[in-house]
Amino acid sequence: MAATPPPEKNLKQFQYAVSLVPEMELKGKNMWYTSMNGNMYTYMGKEGVLGIRLGKEDYSAFRAKYKVGDLKSYGAVMREYVPLPQELFGDEPLLKKYMEMSHTYAKTLPPKPTKK
Template sequence: MAKRSRDDVLKIYDRLIAGTTGFERKGKTTPYTSINGNMCSFVDPDGQLCLRFSDKDLAAFQERFAAPPVLQYGRVMKGYAAVPEALLNDEPALVGWFERMVANARALKPKPTKRKRVN
């Protein structure tokens, strides 16, 4: 089966986000989600959906789907896995993995804001 277009992947991504309470898509060039300042998913410019998992879930995901590490700007993104085409074609299963990603993101320690306060 041919690789989905970036627009098709973004439609799937939007459906996943819409089904999750308290989640919204951010970013224009590289759409992403974050919770408490921690980015937890994104769609790269090539249309690859990437999810951030706990160590346990990442190992299970990589074993199940033989998912390679996610590389951005020449560096491995710790905790992230690229969603394979087969899983994009099985949205009910994808929803389960997306929910695991959300649970992990909500368990991460909040990052302090970097915005300067205006007095």
């Protein structure tokens, strides 16, 4: 069975967030994401929640500031990911800051070997 795509409104928000950082490229068809060197660093699953991957200190600070819990996908906790609260989509400079933080963190991750 094919995955259910996220709600259209949420996908448009994700597209907007990605557009704030020119180096980011949205990928996927039913599960939308960005990746670099084989490492996914932003994600939106069928639930329509946008998650970003952050380094340890930024992750902890973000969770404390926005009082968000774990980001889950198919019942599993996605380590290093935080769900973006809806309020951030109304604050472009802050949204851009967090998207850039995630992109910058992705640059520090070791490349994953290709499966081809």
